[in-house]
Amino acid sequence: MNSAPILSWADCAARLVAVAAGRAAADLVIRGGTLVNVQSRELLPGWQVAVAEGRFAYVGPDASHCIGPRTRIVDATGQFLIPGLCDGHMHIESGMLTPAEFAAAVIPHGTTTIFHDPHEIANVLGLLGVRMMHDEALLQPINIFTQMPSCAPSAPGLETTGYEIGPDDVAEAMRWPGIIGLGEMMNYPGVINGSQQMLEEIAATMRAGKTVGGHYASPDRGIAFHAYVAGGPSDDHEGTRESDAIDRVRQGMRSMLRLGSAWYDIESQITAITEKGLDPRNFILCTDDCHSGTLVHDGHMNRAVRHAIACGCDPLIALQMATINTATHFGLERELGSIAPGRRADVILTSDLRDLPIEAVFARGIQVAEGGRLTATCPHYDWPKEVRATVRLGRAKTADDFAIAAPSGAARVTARVIGVVENQAPTRALTADLAVTGGRVEAQDDVAQIALVERHQATGQVVNAFVSGFGYTGRMALASTVAHDSHHMIIVGTDRDQMALAANRLAQIGGGATLWRDGEELALVPMPIAGLMSDRPAREVADKAQALVAAMADCGCTLNNAYMQHSLLALVVIPELRISDKGLIDVTQFAVTDLFVPGH
Template identity: 75%
Template sequence: MTQPHPLPRPLPSWPEAAPRLIAVAAGRAPADLVISNAAVVSVHTREVLQGWSVAVAMGRFAYVGPDASHCIGEDTQVIDAEGRYLIPGLCDGHMHIESGMLTPAEFARAVIPHGTTTMFTDPHEIANVFGLRGVRLMHDEALLQPINIFTQMPSCAPSAPGLETTGHEITPDDVAEALTWPGIVGLGEMMNFPGVIAGDEKMLAEIAATQNAGRTVGGHYASPDLGPAFHAYAAGGPADDHEGTREQDAIARMRQGMRAMIRLGSAWYDVESQITAITEKGLDPRGMILCTDDCHSGTLVEDGHMNRAVRHAIDCGADPLVALQMATINTATHFGLEREVGSITPGRAGDMILTSDLRRLPIERVFARGVSAAEDGRITVECPHGDWPEEVRRSVRLKRTLRADDFTAPAPEGAREVTARVIGVVENQAPTRALTATLAVNDGAIQPDPAQDIAHIALVERHRATGGVVNGFVSGFGYQGRMAVASTVAHDSHHMIVVGTCRENMALAANRLGAIGGGVSVWRDGRPLAEVRLPIAGLMSDRPATEVAKAAAGMVAAMAECGCTLNNAFMQHSLLALVVIPELRISDKGLVDVTRFALTDLVTDHTA
């Protein structure tokens, strides 16, 4: 199959641009842009080339060398780098735009000033709500942006068939169709790793369609077991994995020819524990890629994006040039795009950053496709919006107004107290713990126990208006008083997750999201404390990142006001239904034991 042109069309292909690039490099034609007197970072050779210059034409590098004066014409824009470093634009190897609570346009607007010029995105969040149509809407807006947003076709909706119900399903035919679209670079993370290990025909058909098209299969092996199951998964075809949390995880993946994607997101801090495979064990850094996986709007506005990940890797002991390789050329090479992006070399997209310090990495000026895109934290390009149909803005479908008794976990008949399974949140990590606790029973209902840091959790079905509510318990948030937090961001099925200590407040929070079309709502003592409106699929806002970040900050403050002390607690909240990461989760079908990939009972024992 002929691969569609991988980059958005304002940028001509290298063959189309080659005559002009050759003429500029030879001095027969003027460049559009020349940056001189720079310390050019070569990520191919891991060198800093002092006093070099670059020339850009038609959005691509034409000349990279010691003197570009022969490329300068009357209309050439010339910039003196004044000895500053010129590094490639940064690449995020794995992420989900929806997790920033922003549309592709607003996400791009937020990350460009941080030096991100290429993203490899898996829109499986919206795929769970609207299927292939949702993916197409994300893809189409992504192609409008002034930076490179490549799309991986989501592989698993539902992520664990039989254990959850999504708004729509993704089929092998959907994958095959998407692979014909421009900008589709592969298959999104294959989360159904038990299915791959078991030889599931649907999962293998999706992988085969991707490989037959010459694209990359994304991995997701969320298990500490590095025995035969891991090897079976690797044999199935996934080319990378971002679910490692230990040094041995990174080493095992690289030894199998997979890229170890190590992530620093808003809630994932998995770089320090894995980068030692390079910094201490001395393994080849070509096998490791930096990514974010998930960054919410507050992180983007306040802390950064891939620049934050690179700085963190350096702080963890990585040589700055190695860290830059992990966020540029390693990523591009992995997706078969090293001839398009990821380095400052002839023919590649003119994506680059001026910075005065390779360790602190201040992003002083950003160029995307040879155009000045940001300067001193201010964006200087437009990020066009796509068309989001009205029905996509009305995705929260509740059968009726919810009542307090909908949020009741019934006890066995005659029970005075029960031993119940409890989802245990682990700060800064995706996995949860499967806990048990003794809980009191009142009027036939199992009670939460704030003294034990045990709150109520409920999953409200919101795609088909079935009226279904599944109830359970969760520990780790530290909530006190009469409160509730409801969210339609609930990876990956994206039903509604409600956590609280008071059933009345849980009903109020859930009904509020039904009224506003989705988002996050925090209530205490019968009144709203904060809300984030996410009307697009119940996942995103098309408002600027600064506005969304402000609302999200209010949400975080409100959660803290209710007693929560967790770092990035909302990210933990939003993952409570992620039934492909151990150990215990909740879905519309019940509690899920993810170590066995099976439904399990809430109550294990009781006292009459």
């Protein structure tokens, strides 16, 4: 059963008042439990709630006067009533799922509100792709608000995207009903240096009275940081240290602490609250990027809350960081994020505030999950054929496309190498002494080849470099058309023939991820929608994703959630070293750098 589009508070105030006063019957009453009040940070045993028109009408010690012959009564004895959980910053595409299937995956985990930035599809399909994500989001039985992507490309001049987003696109999107603000402003050098385009996008958002998302990935807390904050971003999720969180909130930003599939940044920053005693209302929990395997098997925002508690955070504070803090940040504290009169009736029943088992979920007053099982329908958008034909290589690839020519006459070279850092977004800028055979530089030991294959305009371009940290052995290659943020094709391999096989396979199926070894395909995750998402059920996609992870491990990889690390190797706005269609990118300098170290 789906909830109908919810009426505004103003449009149903008369009925809410009548129910609260006992003159009309509620649609739903939940009684017998202990209410978690995130407004006052209290546990209120015996408090009851009455729901009408998808909103809380009465919240208090006794809702018996709200009950009529048709009122559904839910007995919550032995359970806590907590607000539905909110994800303050995330990318639906990272789940390999469409908004409908993402909602279906996270609802049983207690997520009832999502603030998503579809900048992945924006890089492939432009404003049209954003609109499709926005429209499917509005069909769902939970609240999915869209942040208009700000940076496609994320770093102008350092990458080429399928489409570009500009101020006119932002101004247009601000008029759409589900747009809540501007997505993470990743082009922080542009803001710092007064880029007219970036500042116009921010201005268009501010004129609409909406929130500007932040992304400051530099460790520099000097003048550059202060210039970025002055530009208007009001939150940031790129912190990895306690000092990162403290510096942000001191400047009036909300510090977003993330726990995604591969980002474990809560533990290192939560001490700003638990040890330094900073005001927790300026902190928000988010996931940023979660793939389908994590969603199905481990959870979503309930996982982040549990983790924060395990790291020493008071359970009520952790819940505030995943509910009312998030709603307040986006100007929606009178609409959601707490169990209080007039708010959307998004509520979870759980028997334990630390382990947080999600026993029942209500969204807008309708039960949408019970005992980990989805009880609602999540409608799909009718995705057109053209979004399933976005992988354009120009011609089939061969092993020669992945050969790296050595400088003339060299027997060995010193090459720059992208160093993967487990469980973090940043990489390290490394070097390696590599052998030359027949004029070609060869990967060796833990140094594998990485290639970026242009897939938007069919130019046939291939950029080759080196990466370490995956631990691959044997003759293998992993290719993916999920390659944040430009989403060309990224291939990591130890053998050029396998790299060609993997590239051609993804061109054949319209995108996704595939792993090859010794001429055999070991795993495949088809993602035909923009080469980023599947429209298959979450559990089916999760099974394929888990098979991919297992195949990566079988090829020697021991990293946690290594596919997520793979997909970020082209993210040219997070230090230190990345790859793009322009070449190897030194993100500390925001400049193209040579593959080989001069003079070595």
